[in-house]
Amino acid sequence: MLVGWGFGQGLKMPTTPPKGLFAMIDPRGWSSKLPVGIVPLAPHRRLKPALRQRRIENIGLPMTLGRIGSLEVRLAVTARDVKKAQKLRYQVFYEEMAAIPNALSLISRRDRDDYDTLCDHLLVIDHDAPTKLGKPGGRVVGTYRLLRQDVAERHGGFYSTAEYAIEPLIAAHPGRRFLELGRSCVLPAYRNKRTVELLWHGIWTYVLHHKIDVMLGCASLEGTDPSRLALPLAFLHHHAAAEGEWRVKAVPERYVSMNRIAKEGIDVKQALHALPPLIKGYLRLGATFGDGAVVDHQFGTTDVLVVLPIEKISARYVDHFGAGAERHAA
Template identity: 55%
Template sequence: MDLAGTAQTKPDLGEGRPFGALKALVPAPVRRLKGRFDPHGRVLGRIANLEVRLARSGEEVRAAQQLRFRVFYEEMSARPSRIQKLTRRDKDAFDLYCDHLLVIDTARGAGEVVGTYRLMRQDCARLAGGFYTAAEFCIDDLVARHPTKRFMELGRSCVLKEYRSKRTVELLWQGIWAYVMAHRVDVLFGCASLEGTDLDALSGQLALLGSAAPPPDEWRVRAHPGRAVPLARGETGEDARRTLSALPPLVKGYLRLGGYIGPDAVVDHQFGTTDVLVVLPVANIGARYVDYYGDTTRRPAA
């Protein structure tokens, strides 16, 4: 479940090339495990009153879980369990093994968590018994094909409605990039979610994604048998432009950075979404974005 923001941009698709120019654009533990990145929680980026950093305490992780509940279960159509209703937190067993990236509005009281992303490295996934995304997609096959690569899962992303803007998404990506560099991550992956489970209503977006960034064989990942909804290919010209503008900003961001969209979708009835798998080799990210997200002079951390 990944729905970081709703800011819309007007992409320049390139004349006669409805998908070819996508890569040239850019615009979720109560205790911490030993050896985590940046244990002092330094600020990784700042724009005006917003700052991005990792959660420093169990209290901040709980704040992220409360934000996730507010967005996924109250604003959207996810179905909470009895415990989730009582605690008003989106919490699962994987949270303990993840780092939690936070966007904080420092102008709101002692600071309010207004955006979050959940980061799970491959070594932490081994302790957790696997990646969360592996419940829908054949992630183990992907990892096995690349034994020398370091993988990291991105998930549970969300942003408070009034903060869904370009700058919030940029802060999240700046934090992700700092984390990737610190841990020498080679490959990012995760589910990107389209709101809704009506495949007919989503057919245009799914067809566009089936054509926009098909993976080469080495990065191709299927959904588990019985859950897979193969993506058709289609959507060109003006229809593609309109459909692209309706895609969640997170999905468009992955495409702009060089991500591949897997050949299948999976309907997630609990969260009320239809998920596609995105695989983003770090080597695919263009120099302009590496420079931009690595340039702390643009968004000073202090």
């Protein structure tokens, strides 16, 4: 769904956005159904105290994580910041991409859910752009939502548990810290290398600060008929499947087999061409994929789980952003 890109590479823009990990557009990263065990929140009454707690947890991170020209990347620190991110998500997910909002989001014109109180919100701000009302002060043009394992576990778990049985993965790595990414989007005019660079720089800085060991999230293929996605799904199954203790299986009631073509019957060149560019980017980074896909009829996609241990990230990408995230540091 995102067209082939990696760090330091040019971008071609998608006609349909991807989902999940490292995506620039991610309307399908989260379903409306809360995973079993999640503690319901009153998200907007509790947003301010939640943000105070996030600020305490992020002590040591600079206010500005990075800059390129007029663009700044930083974390949301106020309820107003989060609302700006929610408005941007609504604009991209529901107005541009025609996702189906719930009543609360429709009335408020904001993409909002209980997880907004749990997550850190990464923002890209253009300080040369006026707000939608024409006022000075800059405009939020890109956002990403980050959920750390320690926070998720205090409130019932990661969002991905609605689609994948990730608990055994976490249990198999008790000394590792996991980070779930999602809800990312960028305004159309900013879907370019600079914005992607800053989003990645912000994520990388955050990963280093919180000593994250593993990133995970979902990526999407367009369409809900797995038989029409047989080639890319089978390629991932045979050539990029997570193995051993890293293997994660889709929940039984939503499991769709990815083994739809025998390995010897796969034309690798055609399969790579059929993959969404975002997923090809994950492959370049060193990611592997879970066992089974999940069809999301609400958003018209077939989802796969991406698992990316930090030590598996290609050295050239680490070198690009810097072992200390110094490339775009303010």
